[in-house]
Amino acid sequence: MELAPTICTQALTRRFGELLAVDGVDLRVAPGQFFGFLGPNGAGKSTTIKMLTGLLAPSSGRIEILGIDLNAHPVEVKRQIGVVPEGMALFGRLTGAEFLSFAGRMYGLDRTTAAQRAAELLDFMQLADQPKKLVTDYSHGMQKKLALAAAVIHGPKVLFLDEPFEGVDAIAAGTLKSMLQGMIARGATIFLTSHVLEIVERLCSHVAIIHQGRLVAQGSLEELRAGVEAQTPAGSDDDGVSGEKLTLEQLFLRIVGGERRTEQELSWLG
Amino acid sequence: MSSTLHRRGQLSAIAELRWRMFVNGLRSKRGKMELVSRIIVTAAFALGGLGGFATAAGLSWFLVSQDKAELLPLLLWPIFFFWQVFPVMATAFTNNPDSGELLRFPLSYRSYFLIRLAYGFFDPASALGCVGLLGILLGTSFARPSLFPWTLLVLLTFALFNLVLMQTVFAWLERWLAQRRTREIMGVLFILGMLSFQLIGPMMERVGKKPHPEFSRATQIVTQVQAVLPARLAADAIAQICHAHSLAGFTSLLFLGTLTLAVTSLLHLRLRAQFRGENLSEAAARPVVAQVQGLQVGWNLPGFSQSVAAVFEKEIRYLARSGPMLLTLVMPIFMLVIFRLGPLNPMRPTNALSRTPDMAFPGAAAYALLVLTNLVFNSFGGDSAGVQFFYASPVSFRQIMLGKNLTHASILLANTALAWIAVSYLYGTPRLSVSVATVAGLLFAAPLNFTAGNLLSIYSPRKRDFSTFGRQNVSQTTVLASLGVQIVIIGLGAAAFAIAHLYNNLWIATLLFLVLAAISIPIYLIVLGRIDGIAIRRRETLLAELCRA
Numbered sequence: 085m086e087l088a089p090t091i092c093t094q095a096l097t098r099r100f101g102e103l104l105a106v107d108g109v110d111l112r113v114a115p116g117q118f119f120g121f122l123g124p125n126g127a128g129k130s131t132t133i134k135m136l137t138g139l140l141a142p143s144s145g146r147i148e149i150l151g152i153d154l155n156a157h158p159v160e161v162k163r164q165i166g167v168v169p170e171g172m173a174l175f176g177r178l179t180g181a182e183f184l185s186f187a188g189r190m191y192g193l194d195r196t197t198a199a200q201r202a203a204e205l206l207d208f209m210q211l212a213d214q215p216k217k218l219v220t221d222y223s224h225g226m227q228k229k230l231a232l233a234a235a236v237i238h239g240p241k242v243l244f245l246d247e248p249f250e251g252v253d254a255i256a257a258g259t260l261k262s263m264l265q266g267m268i269a270r271g272a273t274i275f276l277t278s279h280v281l282e283i284v285e286r287l288c289s290h291v292a293i294i295h296q297g298r299l300v301a302q303g304s305l306e307e308l309r310a311g312v313e314a315q316t317p318a319g320s321d322d323d324g325v326s327g328e329k330l331t332l333e334q335l336f337l338r339i340v341g342g343e344r345r346t347e348q349e350l351s352w353l354g
Numbered sequence: 355m356s357s358t359l360h361r362r363g364q365l366s367a368i369a370e371l372r373w374r375m376f377v378n379g380l381r382s383k384r385g386k387m388e389l390v391s392r393i394i395v396t397a398a399f400a401l402g403g404l405g406g407f408a409t410a411a412g413l414s415w416f417l418v419s420q421d422k423a424e425l426l427p428l429l430l431w432p433i434f435f436f437w438q439v440f441p442v443m444a445t446a447f448t449n450n451p452d453s454g455e456l457l458r459f460p461l462s463y464r465s466y467f468l469i470r471l472a473y474g475f476f477d478p479a480s481a482l483g484c485v486g487l488l489g490i491l492l493g494t495s496f497a498r499p500s501l502f503p504w505t506l507l508v509l510l511t512f513a514l515f516n517l518v519l520m521q522t523v524f525a526w527l528e529r530w531l532a533q534r535r536t537r538e539i540m541g542v543l544f545i546l547g548m549l550s551f552q553l554i555g556p557m558m559e560r561v562g563k564k565p566h567p568e569f570s571r572a573t574q575i576v577t578q579v580q581a582v583l584p585a586r587l588a589a590d591a592i593a594q595i596c597h598a599h600s601l602a603g604f605t606s607l608l609f610l611g612t613l614t615l616a617v618t619s620l621l622h623l624r625l626r627a628q629f630r631g632e633n634l635s636e637a638a639a640r641p642v643v644a645q646v647q648g649l650q651v652g653w654n655l656p657g658f659s660q661s662v663a664a665v666f667e668k669e670i671r672y673l674a675r676s677g678p679m680l681l682t683l684v685m686p687i688f689m690l691v692i693f694r695l696g697p698l699n700p701m702r703p704t705n706a707l708s709r710t711p712d713m714a715f716p717g718a719a720a721y722a723l724l725v726l727t728n729l730v731f732n733s734f735g736g737d738s739a740g741v742q743f744f745y746a747s748p749v750s751f752r753q754i755m756l757g758k759n760l761t762h763a764s765i766l767l768a769n770t771a772l773a774w775i776a777v778s779y780l781y782g783t784p785r786l787s788v789s790v791a792t793v794a795g796l797l798f799a800a801p802l803n804f805t806a807g808n809l810l811s812i813y814s815p816r817k818r819d820f821s822t823f824g825r826q827n828v829s830q831t832t833v834l835a836s837l838g839v840q841i842v843i844i845g846l847g848a849a850a851f852a853i854a855h856l857y858n859n860l861w862i863a864t865l866l867f868l869v870l871a872a873i874s875i876p877i878y879l880i881v882l883g884r885i886d887g888i889a890i891r892r893r894e895t896l897l898a899e900l901c902r903a
Contacts, residue, residue: 162748173742189664
């Protein structure tokens with residue numbers, strides 16, 4: 085029997101005036117999936133994730149998270165999810181511990197539990213050695229780690245991450261990845277957007293690709309590969325070496341139809 | 355392309371950028387509202403400018419025609435101070451984009467320097483300063499037409515000096531404001547400076563009562579020093595020519611020119627450093643030894659939910675870390691001290707305000723409410739991108755607003771209590787009827803302020819940096835709306851006290867305030883109850899405004 089999806093959208097649409105940013109997207113993310121949401125710049129990734137987390141109202145369509153209608157019961161949904169939005173949503177003039185403690189209490193933890201978890205998370209994220217430093221004085225990577233810590237302090241069942249690895253160094257990225265994998269192992273569902281396809285390929289079990297506001301592919305990496313290979317005429321392996329598995333980057337380029345511009349253009353350049 | 359053409363192209367591109375920024379800002383309804391508000395504010399400034407022009411023209415005409423041109427510093431000093439001090443103090447009207455951002459483009463140093471000067475030239479202070487100088491030019495020329503070319507030359511030099519000095523001050527301020535810590539120190543020093551400025555009047559008054567030889571000595575020194583300062587030099591250059599002392603006039607102008615060059619070289623030093631690229635990184639080195647801190651348990655507010663208590667704690671921590679905000683909040687007490695030294699001195703036998711404690715306490719309480727407007731009318735301004743957290747969290751905006759209003763109410767309560775103590779200590783204990791009427795007045799005024807503030811915080815938010823002073827990007831709509839609310843509140847308060855005075859019974863004022871509170875508190879609660887819906891409807895505007903880089 086198929087499990088009810090953790091994230092489910094039906095004909096999710098968002099218009100900005102004349103622009104149709106997200107056009108009838110039907111997403112299904114099963115429990116426990118590490119789900120990568122990909123697309124070229126301006127495809128509608130951030131708009132979608134904002135709608136899924138209640139930061140933006142859809143023009144039409146329906147969103148269910150953990151079987152709960154987001155529009156009808158936003159607070160109930162928000163209680164069970166964690167979010168790292170595009171701008172990280174930090175309060176710069178608090179210390180890391182104060183911010184995490186604040187975040188925990190806003191998610192309904194009691195004062196002591198919030199403080200204990202804040203201390204644990206700071207320690208795990210290697211942010212505990214400068215307890216008096218204000219968040220505004222953190223480096224970009226430290227802020228990313230703190231934003232992720234705030235998103236998980238209440239132990240969410242679903243985690244939404246918008247570009248979590250952007251501007252993060254290799255050491256910090258390793259810390260973040262191990263934490264996310266730990267969460268998946270304990271049954272959480274993670275939905276992330278990223279431009280770094282290698283990371284998505286390594287972490288995610290399932291992906292969806294959005295292009296010009298429309299969902300053009302969705303499934304496990306194997307399913308996507310099979311779909312692309314089925315549509316490719318035999319022997320026309322223009323990107324990869326014949327016989328090897330297509331990488332996510334190759335899949336992405338084929339699905340989105342992106343072509344690499346070469347030197348025939350911009351002849352004046354260098 | 356020649357370098358002159360290249361530079362001209364860059365300058366016109368920057369001018370076009372400013373124009374496009376202005377035009378594109380009008381696309382939204384809010385942008386159009388801002389324009390209307392700006393037009394109203396500009397009209398008010400224009401009126402002020404016209405007054406300044408008429409005063410400058412009339413007085414300079416009088417001084418020159420009476421052969422008292424040596425008194426022209428009386429006009430030039432105020433213009434100088436206005437030109438230099440107003441841009442630092444004005445928060446709403448000097449929102450120049452960071453010209454340092456232009457450095458990524460291949461601008462020549464000369465272009466960069468010119469752009470900085472051009473930004474300064476379009477500052478309202480420069481415009482009003484120039485209008486004042488134009489008044490002096492016309493007044494002087496009407497009194498003695500032959501002075502026109504010389505006065506024009508002197509005043510142009512004086513204007514250039516002011517323009518360059520203003521840009522120099524800002525360039526150095528920017529340097530010190532670039533880092534949080536220096537920014538906070540500067541903020542505190544600035545406000546202390548402003549506060550000290552307030553003390554000058556009362557101190558002078560006190561000193562003037564009896565002879566102080568050291569004071570006369572200091573006055574002599576100040577007089578000597580100001581003789582070589584720009585306002586006096588400019589006035590002297592005109593006055594000496596008036597008295598046919600050409601050499602002395604030229605010497606004064608030469609000195610003024612030299613001062614202008616000296617200030618220009620200071621500006622050059624700063625701008626050159628900016629142009630070459632300087633590292634003002636905030637990131638501090640990691641400490642070698644890790645600091646250990648115990649478990650920090652959040653605050654508890656009996657009777658309120660965890661989330662309200664968390665918001666309250668966060669707001670208090672924000673304020674406690676903002677030197678400029680803290681100093682603003684203690685202003686009511688400071689003003690009581692100033693008035694104690696000056697016009698409201700109860701010891702003064704001729705004082706018409708014979709019952710000063712009864713005046714001082716309501717005044718201080720009203721001022722305590724007034725200093726909160728910065729916070730109340732832009733509650734989310736300091737949160738910036740953090741506002742996303744509020745939208746993503748499972749907490750209603752009603753609770754978030756309640757937490758914020760609770761902070762504002764606590765500050766008001768603390769300020770009012772401190773004001774009462776200060777009034778009792780400095781002026782004598784206010785009558786019970788006055789104290790009760792004042793508290794009742796706050797019961798009416800605070801909810802009304804909070805209601806308007808909560809709505810404007812959502813409808814017209816602006817990002818605010820708690821660590822800086824001045825030059826904040828303030829919404830013109832909020833400025834006008836808050837002014838309107840304060841006028842209504844002060845008007846009703848004055849009316850209540852007037853009626854009570856008419857019947858010679860101050861308890862009537864209490865009664866009237868309680869009736870008004872019985873109206874304003876339900877209004878506050880109704881709006882608070884609907885704030886969730888409003889916040890949801892306005893979320894895109896709020897997030898777009900506060901989360902922008």
